[in-house]
Amino acid sequence: MDLYFINKPNLDRLVKSLSKTYKIFAPVKSDNKRFYRKTGEDGLGDSVIGEIRAVEPIKSFYFPARTKIAEYFSKDNSSEKEKPIAIIGAKSCDLVSFKVMDYVYAREPFRDPFYVSKRETGLIISSDCTCYGDTCFCVAIDIMPYPAEGFDINLSELDSGYVVETGSSKGEKIIKEYFKLFQSAEPYIEKRGSYRKKLKEDLLEHVKKSKIPPKDSIQPAFKGKFDSGLWEEVAKTCVECGACNMICPACHCFILMDQKKEKGFERLRMWDSCLLMSFARVAGGANPRKLLAQRLRNRFDKKFNFFPDTIGKFGCTGCGRCTEACPGKIDIREVLSKLQTS
Numbered sequence: 001m002d003l004y005f006i007n008k009p010n011l012d013r014l015v016k017s018l019s020k021t022y023k024i025f026a027p028v029k030s031d032n033k034r035f036y037r038k039t040g041e042d043g044l045g046d047s048v049i050g051e052i053r054a055v056e057p058i059k060s061f062y063f064p065a066r067t068k069i070a071e072y073f074s075k076d077n078s079s080e081k082e083k084p085i086a087i088i089g090a091k092s093c094d095l096v097s098f099k100v101m102d103y104v105y106a107r108e109p110f111r112d113p114f115y116v117s118k119r120e121t122g123l124i125i126s127s128d129c130t131c132y133g134d135t136c137f138c139v140a141i142d143i144m145p146y147p148a149e150g151f152d153i154n155l156s157e158l159d160s161g162y163v164v165e166t167g168s169s170k171g172e173k174i175i176k177e178y179f180k181l182f183q184s185a186e187p188y189i190e191k192r193g194s195y196r197k198k199l200k201e202d203l204l205e206h207v208k209k210s211k212i213p214p215k216d217s218i219q220p221a222f223k224g225k226f227d228s229g230l231w232e233e234v235a236k237t238c239v240e241c242g243a244c245n246m247i248c249p250a251c252h253c254f255i256l257m258d259q260k261k262e263k264g265f266e267r268l269r270m271w272d273s274c275l276l277m278s279f280a281r282v283a284g285g286a287n288p289r290k291l292l293a294q295r296l297r298n299r300f301d302k303k304f305n306f307f308p309d310t311i312g313k314f315g316c317t318g319c320g321r322c323t324e325a326c327p328g329k330i331d332i333r334e335v336l337s338k339l340q341t342s
């Protein structure tokens with residue numbers, strides 16, 4: 001890990017140069033939310049590097065909602081080779097979600113070539129959060145609002161520029177190539193530390209209100225509530241829309257669908273949702289999770305029981321997106337707190 005400093009005009013120059021190699025996406029703000037947009041040819045424009053995570057999870061770039069994985073009896077020439085992607089302004093909660101996504105899609109012997117290729121060729125320039133959203137609770141599960149790993153380069157926004165941290169050999173290579181754009185980080189390191197400390201303390205204070213159980217007691221608390229009425233109670237307002245799955249950076253299930261084209265067929269891989277009735281249904285119509293409460297419990301089981309057992313981490317990064325997206329007003333923080341209290 002090496003630290004440097006880059007001022008805002010030089011970051012623009014860097015991004016402009018990188019746009020010759022990469023298709024660059026960075027968040028822009030609209031209606032007080034952040035959405036990824038293609039950028040880079042003219043620098044960063046009105047992109048927001050600090051603040052909080054975007055509405056879309058980072059998985060959208062590596063595991064898109066719809067991917068053509070095969071075609072039969074036709075040759076669609078539209079799949080020309082595209083530039084690799086570079087994401088600027090990804091936040092810590094999204095980077096942590098790669099622990100789950102990489103486990104599912106990049107582990108031998110079942111490596112998904114579409115996902116792996118994007119991970120290998122892509123570039124991630126992440127950034128520290130500079131504030132928190134109402135539904136954010138990363139610190140409650142020991143994830144900091146600034147990245148610790150999983151980035152090529154990380155930017156910590158200060159008033160006049162950014163402290164730059166390298167996190168991979170790809171990131172180091174870029175710094176080396178554009179070295180004249182950077183300066184010593186020495187005068188800025190203390191300020192970065194105090195900004196990070198203040199945000200962490202403020203966020204800890206914010207999540208206290210939610211009464212989320214301590215991280216290490218979440219899995220045992222979930223096991224203790226497996227057969228309780230909690231799941232039926234929570235499921236009362238669920239309308240089975242699947243938004244919580246779609247918006248989650250760590251949800252990764254998919255369904256295959258064949259679609260007729262003018263000439264031949266194409267096979268699509270589309271995001272799926274474990275909240276939907278049809279998700280676990282098998283040939284013949286049998287369904288091990290017929291009840292909505294069972295499906296809702298299954299979602300928490302996977303995130304707070306299966307993944308801790310499997311990879312030693314939650315399948316949740318505390319990003320709060322599912323709470324924001326849920327039309328049934330189901331708040332994941334409340335469900336976690338009820339694991340201990342109800």
Ligand code: SF4
Nearest residue numbers: 248316317319320322
């Ligand atoms: S479960 Fe909700 S809070 Fe956790 S990572 Fe997914 S969307 Fe974010």
Ligand code: SF4
Nearest residue numbers: 238239241242244326
């Ligand atoms: S977003 Fe809310 S209403 Fe929709 S499936 Fe998820 S829990 Fe149910």
